[in-house]
Amino acid sequence: MKRRKYPLDQALAGYLLxxxxxxxxxxxxxxxxxxxxxxSFFHFSFLDPQNATFAGFGNYIHLFNDPVFLRAxxxxxxxxLCVVPVQTxxxxxxxxxxxxxxxxxxxxxxxxxxxxxxxxxxxVMFIFVFQPSGLLNRFLLLFGIHGPNYFNSPSFALPSIMAxxxxxxxxxxxxxxxxxxxxxxxxxxxxxxLDGASGWARLTRITIPLLRRTTFLTVVMSLIGTFQVxxxxxxxxxxxxxxxxxxxxxxxxxxxxxxKDMEMGYASAMAFVLFVIILILTLVQQxxxxxxxx
Amino acid sequence: xSKEIVQQRKHHPLLYAVAILYAVITLLPFVWSVYTSLxxxxxxxxxxxxxxxxxxxxxxxxxxxxxxxxxxxxxxxVAVIVTGGNLVVNTLSGYAFARLRFxxxxxxxxxxxxxMMIPGQVLLVPVYILLANLGWIxxxxxxxxxxxxxxxxxxxxxxxxxxxxxxxxxAGRIDGLSHWGVFFKIFLPLSRPxxxxxxxxxxxxxxxxxxxxxxxxxxxxxxxLPVGLNSFYxxxxxYWNSVMAGVILLTLxxxxxxxxxxxxxxxxxxxxxxx
Numbered sequence: 098m099k100r101r102k103y104p105l106d107q108a109l110a111g112y113l114l115x116x117x118x119x120x121x122x123x124x125x126x127x128x129x130x131x132x133x134x135x136x137s138f139f140h141f142s143f144l145d146p147q148n149a150t151f152a153g154f155g156n157y158i159h160l161f162n163d164p165v166f167l168r169a170x171x172x173x174x175x176x177x178l179c180v181v182p183v184q185t186x187x188x189x190x191x192x193x194x195x196x197x198x199x200x201x202x203x204x205x206x207x208x209x210x211x212x213x214x215x216x217x218x219x220x221v222m223f224i225f226v227f228q229p230s231g232l233l234n235r236f237l238l239l240f241g242i243h244g245p246n247y248f249n250s251p252s253f254a255l256p257s258i259m260a261x262x263x264x265x266x267x268x269x270x271x272x273x274x275x276x277x278x279x280x281x282x283x284x285x286x287x288x289x290x291l292d293g294a295s296g297w298a299r300l301t302r303i304t305i306p307l308l309r310r311t312t313f314l315t316v317v318m319s320l321i322g323t324f325q326v327x328x329x330x331x332x333x334x335x336x337x338x339x340x341x342x343x344x345x346x347x348x349x350x351x352x353x354x355x356x357k358d359m360e361m362g363y364a365s366a367m368a369f370v371l372f373v374i375i376l377i378l379t380l381v382q383q384x385x386x387x388x389x390x391x
Numbered sequence: 392x393s394k395e396i397v398q399q400r401k402h403h404p405l406l407y408a409v410a411i412l413y414a415v416i417t418l419l420p421f422v423w424s425v426y427t428s429l430x431x432x433x434x435x436x437x438x439x440x441x442x443x444x445x446x447x448x449x450x451x452x453x454x455x456x457x458x459x460x461x462x463x464x465x466x467x468x469v470a471v472i473v474t475g476g477n478l479v480v481n482t483l484s485g486y487a488f489a490r491l492r493f494x495x496x497x498x499x500x501x502x503x504x505x506x507m508m509i510p511g512q513v514l515l516v517p518v519y520i521l522l523a524n525l526g527w528i529x530x531x532x533x534x535x536x537x538x539x540x541x542x543x544x545x546x547x548x549x550x551x552x553x554x555x556x557x558x559x560x561x562a563g564r565i566d567g568l569s570h571w572g573v574f575f576k577i578f579l580p581l582s583r584p585x586x587x588x589x590x591x592x593x594x595x596x597x598x599x600x601x602x603x604x605x606x607x608x609x610x611x612x613x614x615x616l617p618v619g620l621n622s623f624y625x626x627x628x629x630y631w632n633s634v635m636a637g638v639i640l641l642t643l644x645x646x647x648x649x650x651x652x653x654x655x656x657x658x659x660x661x662x663x664x665x666x
Contacts, residue, residue, distance in 0.1 A: 103492050110570035111493035118484040118503070121540035126506055129517030136516070143520060194410050197403075206653055207414045210421065213649045213656070215599035217617040218638045221624050222420045225427065225631060230436050232423055264417070272657055325510055328601045332621050348512050348602070356606060361516045368513040379508045 133365040141362035149362070156366035166367065168342050169350035172255060176346065177323040180262045185316055188267045192274035193304070205275070208268035216265070216328035223261045224248060224333060248333050251343040258329050258344060266322075270315045277311035278304070310386070317382040321375055327352065347371055421642070428635035435631035449636040453623075457633075458611060459640060462619035469534045469615055470597045476539035477593045478586060485548020486574060490560065500549070507542040512602075519606060529609045538597070544589050551585040552578065587655045591648070598645055616641045 137156055141149040160166050195204045211219060226232045227247040234244035247257040281304065289299050305312075327348040330338060338345025338353070347367065355364030427435055429445040453459045487493070488500050518537055519528075527533030555578065563573040601617045608618050620637045627633060649656055 103494055107491050107570060108493035111487045111491035111496065114483040114487035114491070114574075115499065117480045118540055118545060119499070121480060121537075122503070122506065125518060125521075125537040125540065126509070126514070129514050129521060130509065132520070133513055133517040143523070191410075191413060194406050198406050198410050202653075204410050204414060205657065206650070207417050209653075209656070210646065210649070211417060213595060213599075213645045214421075214642050215601070215617050215620075215645070217599075217601055217621050218641045219420075221620065221634060221638050222424050224624075225635065226420055226423065228436070232419075232438075235438060264420075268417070321510075325512060327512075331601070331605065332624070335625060351512060351515065352602075352606070355516050356519070361520070365513075365516050368510075368516065372510055372513050375510045376508055 133368060136362045137365035137369055139362040140360075141365075142359045143361050144359050152362060156363045157370070159363065160366055160370060165342060165345070166347075166350055169338070169345045169347045172343070172345055173324060173326065173347045176255065176259055176262070176326060177320055179256075179259050180323050181316060181319050183259075184263045184266055184270060184319055185312065187263065188270035188315070189274050189305075189308070189312070191267065192271045192278060193300070195271065196275060196278050205268075205272065208271055210268065211265040212269040214265070217332050219261060219265050220329045220332035223257070223264075227257055249340055251341045254333070254340060254344045258333060261329055262323065262326070266319065270319065273315055274308065274311060277308050281307050313385060314382070317378055320378050324371065324374060324378075424635045424638050424642075428632055428639050430632050432630050432632050449630075449632040450640070453633050453636050453640070457623065458614070459616075459619065459623075459637060461612065462614045462616045463640065465531075465613065466598060466615040466617075469531065470594050472531070472535040473538050473597045474590055474593045476535065477541055477544060478589055480539045481541050481544035481589065482548045482582070482586070485545045485550075486552050486578065488545065488549045489552035490574075490578070491570065503542045503545050507546070515602075515606065522607065528607055529613050531613075533607050534604065534613075534615070538603070541593065544593070547588065548585060551582065555581065584655075584658075587652070588658060591652055591655055594648070595645060 136149070138152055138154070139149045140152050140155075191204075191208060195201055195208070198204065228234070229244075229246045233247075237244045245253045247253045285303055285307075286299060289303060294302065325348055326346045330344045330346045330349045331352075334340075334344045334349075336349075336353070338349050348371070351364050351367045351371070354360050354367065426440075426445075428449055429447065430437070430440050431444060431448070434440040434444060484503075488496060522528050522533045522537065525533075527536075559577050559581075560573055563577045568576060599617065601621070604615050604618045605621065608614050611619075611622070614622065616637075620634075620641050623637055624634050
């Protein structure tokens with residue numbers, strides 16, 4: 098061992114500088130995660146921790162027989178599967194447009210504004226615009242359409258939250274796409290022009306294929322984000338996930354199981370199922386991006 | 392530059408029409424919220440309210456008759472503490488991982504990278520129990536101390552410091568500076584872009600955060616703005632003008648910060664996309 102590689106004073110300085118992060122990591126991350134994993138095998142209530150009983154895999158098995166959790170998982174998957182493609186396509190579409198017009202800064206700022214806005218503020222704004230006699234329905238009435246009472250309808254509440262999610266995140270992904278577009282060398286387009294490629298061919302043969310890394314990244318990022326949705330559901334349904342559980346997300350269900358029903362062992366099992374879903378998404382991302390770089 | 396020239400020859404009125412249409416879709420809810428907040432309650436659902444009826448009474452009312460001023464103070468205080476703490480904790484470790492050699496450095500860094508994949512929701516139950524045992528529920532320390540670490544910021548800081556030339560350190564050492572001196576006198580003054588990105592991302596995240604605050608803030612006195620607005624909306628949702636004044640109060644500070652630092656925001660987002 099070459100001890101000389103680590104001069105003592107440098108090693109000491111290094112440890113001192115990472116110390117705050119290490120303490121925080123141990124106390125607020127690793128310790129709690131291990132504890133959560135442990136109690137996920139118990140029937141554990143915070144109000145009565147002495148009487149926790151061992152459940153084995155009981156909590157995990159129960160999850161997949163629990164109609165409320167399955168509904169939350171279905172809602173969250175639907176939400177994710179609808180929001181992600183629409184958001185990705187729309188943000189690419191807008192990036193392509195903004196990239197070609199003057200006043201780029203204005204559009205970039207305008208589209209990005211919802212991203213810096215609190216989800217609580219956005220949810221309340223949308224509740225107002227989506228009121229039975231709100232702005233949206235007034236607008237639809239011009240075309241003779243009588244809009245529903247969006248957030249009180251079991252069939253319209255979740256799609257309305259999806260629309261809110263797309264509206265509030267498109268700007269962020271558009272900016273990532275704009276950065277991706279800057280990386281495409283202009284010579285490729287010039288060569289395509291010489292070959293007489295149409296605008297459509299330029300888009301489908303050059304732009305979209307060359308942006309696939311960006312697209313992949315935004316898709317995974319937004320899958321991970323959408324699977325963790327909570328704020329909008331909580332504010333819009335007043336914490337209940339209603340009407341009729343139609344806006345119950347996995348995290349909202351977890352929150353209610355843990356802190357309303359005080360079933361913390363069960364809620365922890367739920368958290369680990371969410372963890373595994375997100376871990377799989379992240380690993381797929383790492384794997385594909387790693388392979389691309391080779 | 393050549394890109395700009397190529398783009399000039401192909402703008403098309405239709406592109407502008409679509410860009411403007413989407414700008415309207417994005418901005419209209421904001422404009423509508425401001426407009427509603429200036430109306431009397433009875434006019435909330437009117438499309439055309441006479442300008443003479445618009446005033447700031449609902450703002451005065453929420454700031455004066457309801458605890459919005461207090462919530463604003465809580466939000467600012469917690470966001471400032473959390474941002475300051477994050478700057479110290481994550482910048483220091485990012486620097487150590489990039490520029491100092493010590494046994495176990497590689498392993499430790501991988502641990503931090505690894506925990507980036509863990510969704511924060513897994514921590515809800517155990518950290519709540521921990522904070523309850525510490526008696527930190529509904530306190531400022533409970534709202535700030537567990538949130539000072541960000542593996543992503545450590546990663547950003549490490550990347551930033553790795554990108555700086557080796558000569559800097561050597562020059563400092565030759566001048567007789569200690570490791571601390573090298574960091575504080577040479578690297579830190581050059582880290583403004585890093586600190587700006589860290590500040591913006593952390594401040595924005597904390598200002599808008601809701602999941603942890605709604606769990607940890609149990610008394611009205613401790614509410615931060617998002618939790619306060621949610622509770623106010625729950626109780627007074629017939630008073631749309633006041634609710635919308637609350638929405639604007641929560642939104643406006645971030646929008647102002649964004650408009651001032653929009654270049655850094657865009658840079659922050661682009662880097663987070665490229666991680």
